[in-house]
Every structure is written in structure tokens, then in C-alpha cells.
Amino acid sequence: xxxxxxxxxxxxxxxxxxxxxxxxxxxxxxxxxxxxxxxxxxxxxxxxxxxxxxxxxxxxxxxxxxxxxxxxxxxxxxxxxxxxxxxxxxxxxxxxxxxxxxxxxxxxxxxxxxxxxxxxxxxxxxxxxxxxxxxxxxxxxxxxxxxxxxxxxxxxxxxxxxxxxxxxxxxxxxxxxxxxxxxxxxxxxxxxxxxxxxxxxxxxxxxxx
Amino acid sequence: xxxxxxxxxxxxxxxxxxxxxxxxxxxxxxxxxxxxxxxxxxxxxxxxxxxxxxxxxxxxxxxxxxxxxxxxxxxxxxxxxxxxxxxxxxxxxxxxxxxxxxxxxxxxxxxxxxxxxxxxxxxxxxxxxxxxxxxxxxxxxxxxxxxxxxxxxxxxxxxxxxxxxxxxxxxxxxxxxxxxxxxxxxxxxxxxxxxxxxxxxxxxxxxxx
Amino acid sequence: xxxxxxxxxxxxxxxxxxxxxxxxxxxxxxxxxxxxxxxxxxxxxxxxxxxxxxxxxxxxxxxxxxxxxxxxxxxxxxxxxxxxxxxxxxxxxxxxxxxxxxxxxxxxxxxxxxxxxxxxxxxxxxxxxxxxxxxxxxxxxxxxxxxxxxxxxxxxxxxxxxxxxxxxxxxxxxxxxxxxxxxxxxxxxxxxxxxxxxxxxxxxxxxxx
Amino acid sequence: xxxxxxxxxxxxxxxxxxxxxxxxxxxxxxxxxxxxxxxxxxxxxxxxxxxxxxxxxxxxxxxxxxxxxxxxxxxxxxxxxxxxxxxxxxxxxxxxxxxxxxxxxxxxxxxxxxxxxxxxxxxxxxxxxxxxxxxxxxxxxxxxxxxxxxxxxxxxxxxxxxxxxxxxxxxxxxxxxxxxxxxxxxxxxxxxxxxxxxxxxxxxxxxxx
DNA sequence: GATGAATGAGCGTTCATTCAT
DNA sequence: AATGAATGAACGCTCATTCAT
Numbered sequence: 001x002x003x004x005x006x007x008x009x010x011x012x013x014x015x016x017x018x019x020x021x022x023x024x025x026x027x028x029x030x031x032x033x034x035x036x037x038x039x040x041x042x043x044x045x046x047x048x049x050x051x052x053x054x055x056x057x058x059x060x061x062x063x064x065x066x067x068x069x070x071x072x073x074x075x076x077x078x079x080x081x082x083x084x085x086x087x088x089x090x091x092x093x094x095x096x097x098x099x100x101x102x103x104x105x106x107x108x109x110x111x112x113x114x115x116x117x118x119x120x121x122x123x124x125x126x127x128x129x130x131x132x133x134x135x136x137x138x139x140x141x142x143x144x145x146x147x148x149x150x151x152x153x154x155x156x157x158x159x160x161x162x163x164x165x166x167x168x169x170x171x172x173x174x175x176x177x178x179x180x181x182x183x184x185x186x187x188x189x190x191x192x193x194x195x196x197x198x199x200x201x202x203x204x205x206x207x208x209x
Numbered sequence: 210x211x212x213x214x215x216x217x218x219x220x221x222x223x224x225x226x227x228x229x230x231x232x233x234x235x236x237x238x239x240x241x242x243x244x245x246x247x248x249x250x251x252x253x254x255x256x257x258x259x260x261x262x263x264x265x266x267x268x269x270x271x272x273x274x275x276x277x278x279x280x281x282x283x284x285x286x287x288x289x290x291x292x293x294x295x296x297x298x299x300x301x302x303x304x305x306x307x308x309x310x311x312x313x314x315x316x317x318x319x320x321x322x323x324x325x326x327x328x329x330x331x332x333x334x335x336x337x338x339x340x341x342x343x344x345x346x347x348x349x350x351x352x353x354x355x356x357x358x359x360x361x362x363x364x365x366x367x368x369x370x371x372x373x374x375x376x377x378x379x380x381x382x383x384x385x386x387x388x389x390x391x392x393x394x395x396x397x398x399x400x401x402x403x404x405x406x407x408x409x410x411x412x413x414x415x416x417x418x
Numbered sequence: 419x420x421x422x423x424x425x426x427x428x429x430x431x432x433x434x435x436x437x438x439x440x441x442x443x444x445x446x447x448x449x450x451x452x453x454x455x456x457x458x459x460x461x462x463x464x465x466x467x468x469x470x471x472x473x474x475x476x477x478x479x480x481x482x483x484x485x486x487x488x489x490x491x492x493x494x495x496x497x498x499x500x501x502x503x504x505x506x507x508x509x510x511x512x513x514x515x516x517x518x519x520x521x522x523x524x525x526x527x528x529x530x531x532x533x534x535x536x537x538x539x540x541x542x543x544x545x546x547x548x549x550x551x552x553x554x555x556x557x558x559x560x561x562x563x564x565x566x567x568x569x570x571x572x573x574x575x576x577x578x579x580x581x582x583x584x585x586x587x588x589x590x591x592x593x594x595x596x597x598x599x600x601x602x603x604x605x606x607x608x609x610x611x612x613x614x615x616x617x618x619x620x621x622x623x624x625x626x627x
Numbered sequence: 628x629x630x631x632x633x634x635x636x637x638x639x640x641x642x643x644x645x646x647x648x649x650x651x652x653x654x655x656x657x658x659x660x661x662x663x664x665x666x667x668x669x670x671x672x673x674x675x676x677x678x679x680x681x682x683x684x685x686x687x688x689x690x691x692x693x694x695x696x697x698x699x700x701x702x703x704x705x706x707x708x709x710x711x712x713x714x715x716x717x718x719x720x721x722x723x724x725x726x727x728x729x730x731x732x733x734x735x736x737x738x739x740x741x742x743x744x745x746x747x748x749x750x751x752x753x754x755x756x757x758x759x760x761x762x763x764x765x766x767x768x769x770x771x772x773x774x775x776x777x778x779x780x781x782x783x784x785x786x787x788x789x790x791x792x793x794x795x796x797x798x799x800x801x802x803x804x805x806x807x808x809x810x811x812x813x814x815x816x817x818x819x820x821x822x823x824x825x826x827x828x829x830x831x832x833x834x835x836x
Numbered sequence: 837g838a839t840g841a842a843t844g845a846g847c848g849t850t851c852a853t854t855c856a857t
Numbered sequence: 858a859a860t861g862a863a864t865g866a867a868c869g870c871t872c873a874t875t876c877a878t
Contacts, residue, residue: 029238033873043839045875054873128385142407151407158398159407161387165378166371173370176337181364189367197406198351198360198368220862242848252864254850263848425858447656451852461860463854472852546803560825569825573808576816577825579800580793587792594755596788607785615824616769616778616786638841660869670843672871681869 012050012060015040019061024103027110031058059123063130065104070134072097077137083145090141091194094167095187102171109172135160166190221259221269224249228270233312240267268332272339274313279343281306286346292354299350300403303376304396311380318381344369375399430468430478433458437479442521445528449476477541481548483522488552490515495555501562505569508559509612512585513605520589527590553578584608639677639687642667646688651730654737658685686750690757692731697761699724704764710772717768718821721794722814733802736795762787793817 001009018040022031033054037044051057076093077086098105138160145151151159170190173179179186192200227249231240242263246253260266285302286295307314347369354360360368379399382388388395436458440449451472455462469475494511495504516523556578563569569577588608591597597604645667649658660681664671678684703720704713725732765787772778778786797817800806806813819827 032871037840044873045839045841046837048874049837131385132387145407152405152409154402154407155390155395155398157387157389158382158395159402161382162375162378162399162402165374165381169371169374169378172374173367176340178341178366178370180366186367189364190371193363193368193371193403193406195406195408196361197402197404197409198354198363199404200361200406200409216862241846243846253848254865255863257849258862450850455861462852463860463862464858466853467858549803550805563825570823570827572820572825573816575805575807576800576813577820579805580796580817580820583792583796583799584789587789587796590792591785591788596759596784598784599782604785607782608789611781611786611789611824612820613824613826614779615820615822615827616772616781617822618779618824618827634841659867661867671869672844673842675870676841 008050011042011046015042015047015050015057016061016064019057020065020104020107023058023061023107027107028058055123059127062108063126065101066108066127066130066134069097069101069105070130070137073134074137077141082150083141083148084150086141087145087151088191090138091163091167091191092187094164095170098167098171099183105168105171106175109168109175135164138163163194166194217259220255224251224256224259224266225270225273228266229274229313229316232267232270232316237267237316242266264332268336271317272335274310275317275336275339275343278306278310278314279339279346282343283346286350291359292350292357293359295350296354296360297400299347300372300376300400301396303373304379304399307376307380308392314377314380315384318377318384344373347372372403375403426468429460429464433460433465433468433475434479434482437475438483438522438525441476441479441525445525446476451475473541477545480526481544483519484526484545484548484552487515487519487523488548488555491552492555495559500568501559501566502568504559505563506609508556509581509585509609510605512582513588516585516589517601523586523589524593527586527593553582556581581612584612635677638673642669642674642677642684643688643691646684647692647731647734650685650688650734654734655685660684682750686754689735690753692728693735693754693757693761696724696728696732697757697764700761701764704768709777710768710775711777713768714772714778715818717765718790718794718818719814721791722797722817725794725798726810729798732795732798736799736802762791765790790821793821 015036019031019036022035022039026032026035033044033047036057037047040047047057051060073090073093077090079086081089135157139156142151142154142156142159142163146153146156167190170187174183174186181189224245228240228245231245231248235241235244242253242256245266246256249256256263256266260269282299282302286299288295290298344366348365351360351365351368351372355362355365376399379395383392383395390398433454437449437454440453440457444453451462451465454475455465458465465475469478491508491511495508497504499507553575557574560569560574560577560581564571564574585608588604592601592604599607642663646658646663649663649666653659653662660671660674663684664674667674674681674684678687700717700720704717706713708716762784766783769778769783769786769790773780773783794817797814801810801813808816
């Protein structure tokens with residue numbers, strides 16, 4: 001990597017971070033080029049040296065943010081541990097990471113751009129791809145647990161997607177001011193709901209494992 | 210109701226429907242007054258005869274749409290049936306209604322305005338209220354099933370919220386092009402996931418009941 | 419005059435009165451067709467049965483209002499009285515009439531349409547004509563006083579115009595919140611200023627006559 | 628002052644001049660942002676780089692214009708001259724300045740915004756203040772002449788206001804096409820009217836001084 | 837490369853005018 | 858004749874994008 005490329009990567013990273021902060025603070029709609037530039041302490045025009053337009057910049061910000069979340073999730077995973085333990089750890093990590101990047105995840109939830117309004121959009125495809133990478137990891141862990149018999153036979157991709165949505169939903173519920181319990185208890189309930197459903201008999205032992 | 214009121218209600222309804230269609234097609238951001246007017250086959254100015262401003266119109270479109278969904282869900286409920294049957298029927302109805310109003314629900318999913326960026330907003334409050342009414346219905350059915358022992362002890366409001374989110378998630382997954390199975394099979398899987406979780410044994414009888 | 423014409427005159431009069439009240443309350447800019455219609459307790463469209471457009475209506479309202487003021491001023495004049503007495507009476511009447519129609523005169527002062535921005539405008543001509551009629555009356559009285567020697571040789575039209583402007587200015591000053599004295603005293607000062615200027619000796623008898 | 632400030636001041640000045648010209652040509656109501664921008668040979672958006680909104684811009688244009696007139700008037704005053712001479716010079720200067728800035732003064736006369744329809748408006752207050760500064764200068768000269776006995780005892784503020792209005796009225800009369808004499812003669816007549824009133828005996832010597 | 841002043845298309849909104857009833 | 862719902866041109870203003878410095 002040349003010196004120029006290093007500098008370029010640095011600038012791009014700074015801008016994307018500023019963009020994510022701005023999205024977190026003002027939402028997608030309120031995220032103007034002016035605000036991102038101010039947040040990044042650079043001139044407005046400079047952004048256009050690194051991105052062809054606003055949409056591309058915001059897209060990159062989201063994709064990169066999502067990738068970082070996925071990486072963080074993956075790094076906490078111990079592939080040698082028993083599958084069911086891996087699953088439990090994973091879920092707890094999902095909640096933790098979500099809390100750690102609440103503003104950004106909030107923006108993702110509130111202004112989902114996973115599905116664009118123009119089918120076949122290149123950016124939509126990329127976003128989907130990044131999202132699928134995270135889901136693939138979840139589903140592979142689920143499949144491992146399935147082989148162990150710890151988890152019943154179920155479409156692992158569907159289950160992974162639902163798990164992801166349920167954890168997001170927990171944050172959404174909190175943002176809506178509907179949570180009555182402490183966060184930890186709520187998350188535990190969601191975890192048990194995913195594991196045992198509403199009809200499941202005794203989830204007591206999940207605490208221990 | 211006088212003739213004028215009938216006409217007014219009709220016009221308001223037409224505009225709100227057009228607004229929902231426009232949101233479905235272009236998203237919240239892309240939903241301009243011009244586009245709604247065009248979709249409703251009226252002049253831009255006409256909208257301002259029925260609504261004080263754009264925000265109020267879009268808010269009404271969402272609230273009314275949500276209310277209609279809730280009403281449709283309620284009307285399918287037989288309060289005299291056994292609670293677990295009511296719950297199963299309810300879930301199946303949720304999927305059916307979602308499919309019947311896909312564009313609107315899509316818009317709700319993609320640009321959630323349940324949480325605004327200005328806390329204490331009057332419209333946010335109303336939206337929340339309408340949403341809570343639907344959740345209250347779900348949770349009351351869940352509580353009935355709990356008393357019967359058909360459902361384990363779990364925060365009914367949290368469970369209702371998760372159920373709502375899981376059904377939305379199913380649509381979202383389809384919109385993302387991630388579904389591989391027929392819709393019916395996918396919905397059955399989500400239903401079972403809500404009932405038994407990933408660890409629960411899939412009982413053959415859930416198909417029948 | 420046929421029955422239809424009587425009705426038409428009545429309607430026109432009602433609308434013009436409403437227009438003047440609306441101008442007085444909201445100013446020229448704030449005087450919308452909607453507001454005039456509401457003030458006249460008729461439908462908006464009805465106005466267009468009696469006037470080709472808004473401008474014509476407002477013009478008529480002003481012209482008619484001005485004519486009424488002129489008529490009121492004339493009616494108080496006793497042509498057989500000594501010229502100087504007529505002049506004094508006239509000035510006092512000008513102040514009184516101005517006070518009696520303050521809102522309308524205020525609008526005339528604030529948004530003068532005597533000079534339009536399109537030279538040669540038909541309406542401008544008419545407005546000028548009506549205004550000149552009032553000035554002609556003033557100047558004829560002044561000329562009478564000149565022949566008597568009570569007033570020195572001076573362009574009577576110019577003096578009449580200045581007198582009219584000075585009385586308006588008195589109201590303007592009050593509207594600007596610059597008056598410190600009671601209205602009567604202020605008006606007396608203006609009268610004396612017109613009669614004797616700043617250098618002239620203030621003769622005690624002007625109070626009495 | 629930095630280079631940026633100089634440029635900014637220049638631009639602001641250009642815009643304000645364009646605004647005054649536009650007011651002069653189309654009146655307050657006809658003075659749209661588009662027209663001002665076109666008159667200034669800049670894009671519409673550029674105006675918003677220098678002013679928060681249209682009202683503020685027009686207000687600044689009027690205030691600045693008025694201040695410039697006041698300054699010009701003041702600069703012609705020789706405080707060491709005999710009061711009556713100062714007064715005569717002042718009045719002649721008022722006429723001259725008025726002629727030199729006819730378009731702008733015309734706009735002031737036609738669409739007076741000294742009295743707004745919303746009392747207590749910040750801008751109204753400022754406008755009044757600037758106007759009062761000019762009047763204060765006039766009245767101080769009048770007071771000086773009063774002490775000398777050259778002018779009789781009269782409320783100096785009222786007299787100053789009337790003088791200002793009389794000079795404006797002269798322009799107004801010309802705009803109305805009512806003047807028959809040369810401008811100089813007309814202005815002389817107004818001056819003598821202010822000094823001696825209509826009853827004053829011999830204004831012949833005012834020519835000489 | 838970096839800047840930020842300048843641009844102008846596009847937005848939400850108002851309101852004079854029209855016309856079917 | 859009277860209505861008022863409907864219209865759409867025109868407004869003030871925002872902001873993504875460009876480009877001379």
C-alpha cells in the first residue's frame with residue numbers, strides 16, 4: 001500500500017465514522033453532507049474527493065459499520081466450544097454489541113435501507129451480502145448445535161434471521177419505552193423465547209449454561 | 210353523516226390510500242406531496258384542503274393503516290374458543306393480513322417512525338398508542354393461554370411484541386429475497402419457532418391445531 | 419334602476435365594506451379573497467360574480483372608501499361661511515374623519531397604492547382622480563381664503579396636498595408611537611404649523627377661530 | 628478586516644443594493660427572492676448564504692438605506708453655522724438627497740413598513756430607531772434655532788417629523804404627476820410653507836439666506 | 837489535495853382563479 | 858345566482874453537487 005493509499009484509507013475511515021455518528025444523532029433523513037463534513041472537521045467539498053455522491057458515502061458507512069459489528073461478533077466466538085455454548089455466548093454477545101453501538105443500530109432499525117425501492121440496485125445487493133455474512137455465521141453455529149441434537153431440525157438460515165431480528169426487536173422495544181424490566185432480565189427472556197418458545201416447559205437451566 | 214361529510218371522508222380516504230401506496234413505492238423520504246397527489250389523481254393543492262401539512266397527512270396514513278390492520282386482526286378472533294386455538298388462529302391471521310397489505314406493511318418495516326428523533330412528539334405518541342392497542346390484544350390472548358397452562362409463564366407484553374416482530378421479520382426476509390421455501394411452510398416454521406423455540410421438540414399436532 | 423341592479427349594488431357595497439375592514443385588520447398583503455369572503459359572509463366564488471379579479475375589487479374598495487371620506491369632508495363645509503373659518507373647520511374635520519376611519523386610513527398610509535409600479539395603469543389613474551377631487555375641494559377653500567387675504571399667495575394645489583399629507587402624517591406619527599401629547603393638542607400644533615410655519619408667531623386667536 | 632470579510636461585505640452590499648433596486652421597481656410585494664437574485668446576478672441560493680431569510684434581507688436593505696441617507700444628511704451639516712442657516716441647508720439637502728435616491732425613497736414612501744401589523748416586532752423596533760436617529764438630528768437643529776429665537780416655541784420632534792413628511796410628500800406629489808412647476812420652485816414653496824405656513828406674511832427674504 | 841462559495845433543482849405551502857353543482 | 862372544492866402557478870427555502878482558488 002502506497003503512502004497515498006494509507007492517507008486515503010485514513011480519510012475515508014474518518015468520514016465514514018463521522019457519517020455513522022451523524023446518522024446516529026440525526027437519523028438518515030437528518031444526515032446532510034454539511035453535518036457529516038462538520039462532524040469530520042473537514043470541508044464539504046472534501047467528501048466528494050473520496051465519494052462520488054452522498055448516497056454512496058452513506059451506503060459505505062452502513063456497510064462498513066455492519067461489517068465491523070459482524071467482525072466483533074465473530075471474534076467473540078470460540079469454535080472449539082460445544083455448539084450450544086457457542087450459541088448462548090453468541091446471543092449474549094449480540095445483545096452486548098447492540099448496546100455498545102446503540103446509536104448506529106438504532107439508525108439501522110429505524111431507517112432500514114436493506115430493501116431499496118429500486119429493485120436490482122447495486123448497493124442493495126452489497127448491503128444484503130454483508131448482512132448475509134453475519135447471518136451465515138449465526139446459521140453455521142446453529143447447524144453445529146443441530147448436529148449435536150441440542151437444537152431441533154429447523155431451517156438454520158430462517159432461525160438465524162429470526163434470532164437477529166429478535167435481538168433488534170429487543171432494542172426497538174426499549175427505544176419505544178415499552179420495557180419494564182432491567183435490560184439483563186429482558187434479554188434473558190428473549191434468549192429463552194428463542195430457545196424454548198412460549199410453550200417450552202422449563203428454561204431454568206439455561207441460566208447456568 | 211351529511212352528504213358533505215361522506216364526500217370528505219371519501220376524499221380523505223383516497224388521499225391516505227394514495228399516500229400509503231406512494232410510501233410503499235418510494236419510501237417515506239421519496240413520498241413527496243406531488244407524488245401523492247399524482248397517485249391520487251388530484252392537484253397538489255387539494256391535499257391541503259384535507260390536511261394541514263404533509264407530516265400530518267403521512268402520519269394519518271400510517272395510523273389509519275395500522276388501525277385497519279388491528280381491526281382486521283381482532284375481527285378474526287373468536288373469544289369463546291380455547292386460548293391456544295385463539296393464539297394459533299391469531300398468528301395465522303397475522304401472516305395473512307400482512308400478505309394482504311404487503312406494500313403498506315413493507316413501508317412500516319422499512320421506515321419505522323415509531324421512534325422519532327424528537328422525543329415527546331404528539332404524533333409519535335399517537336402512533337405508539339395505536340401500535341400498543343394491537344399488542345394489547347395479542348398479549349391478552351397470550352395471558353388467556355397462560356392461565357390454561359398452554360403457554361408458560363412469560364411477560365405477555367414482551368412475548369406479544371416479539372410475535373409481532375417475528376411475523377414482520379418473515380415478510381422482511383421475503384422482501385430481502387432470502388426465502389427458499391413456499392410462504393406457507395416458512396410461516397409454519399416461524400409459528401413453531403414462536404411456540405417451541407429452537408430447542409423444543411416439534412410436536413406433530415401443531416399442524417392440526 | 420331595476421330590482422336586479424339594486425341587489426347588485428347592495429352586494430357590491432357589502433363586499434367592498436368587507437374588503438375595507440379586512441384591509442384595516444390585516445393590511446393589503448394580508449387581505450386575501452378568502453378573508454374578504456368570510457368577512458362578507460359569502461362564498462369566495464361569489465366575489466368573482468361582481469368583480470373580475472382581486473385587484474379590481476381592492477381598487478374599488480379603496481376608491482369608494484376615499485370617495486366616502488371626501489363626501490364626508492364636503493358635507494361638513496358651509497360654503498357661505500368666511501373662508502378662513504371654512505379652512506379651520508375643514509382641517510378639524512379632516513382630523514376627525516381620520517380618527518373615525520382610522521383602520522382604513524392606516525391601510526392607505528401604510529400600503530399606498532396611489533403610485534403603482536406600472537405607469538399608465540388605468541386603476542392608478544382613477545385613484546389619482548378621486549384623490550384629486552378631495553384636494554380640489556381643499557384648494558378651492560384655500561383659494562377663497564387667498565382672495566380674502568387671510569392666506570398668502572401660494573400654489574393652492576400644492577398647499578392642499580401638503581395639508582392632506584400633514585394630517586396623514588399626524589396619524590402616522592401616532593401609529594409609530596411617537597406622540598407624547600393628547601391627540602387634540604397634537605392636532606392643534608399641526609394646524610398651527612400649517613397656518614404659521616415654524617417661524618410664524620403663534621397668534622392666540624387661532625384657538626378660538 | 629480579513630479578505631473574507633471584505634468579500635462578504637461586498638457581497639452583502641451588492642445584494643442589499645439589488646434588493647433596494649428591486650423594491651424600487653416592483654414594490655415590496657413584488658420583491659421576490661428570485662428577482663433580487665436576478666438583479667444581483669447571482670443564484671437564488673446564494674442570498675441564503677448571507678441572510679437567514681427574505682424578511683431579514685429586506686429589512687437590512689431598508690435599514691442600511693435609511694442609515695446611509697441619514698449619514699449623508701449629517702455630513703452636510705455645519706454645526707458651527709447659525710442655526711437658521713443650518714436649518715435651511717438641511718432642508719435643501721433633504722430635497723437633494725431624496726432626488727439622488729429617488730427609487731429607494733419612493734419604495735419607502737409607497738410601502739412603509741415602519742408600522743408593522745405585529746406590534747413589538749424586533750425589526751420594526753430597529754427600523755423605528757434608525758428613523759428616529761434622523762429625526763433627532765433634525766429636531767436638534769430646530770431646537771438650536773428655537774434658542775436663537777429664529778424659530779418659535781413648538782414641539783421640535785413633531786416639527787422634525789412634519790418636515791420629514793413634507794419633503795417626502797413633495798416627492799410623492801411628483802410621482803403622482805401633480806407637479807406643474809420646476810422641481811426647484813416646488814421645493815422652495817414647501818420650504819417656505821414649513822417656515823411661514825399658509826398665513827405667513829413675507830417669505831421673500833428666505834431666498835436670500 | 838483541500839476548500840467553501842456558488843449553484844439550481846426540488847421541496848412544502850399558499851392563494852387567486854375556475855367551474856361543476 | 859351562489860357555492861366552495863379543485864386547481865396549479867408561484868412563492869420561500871434547503872441542500873447535494875460543482876468548481877475556481
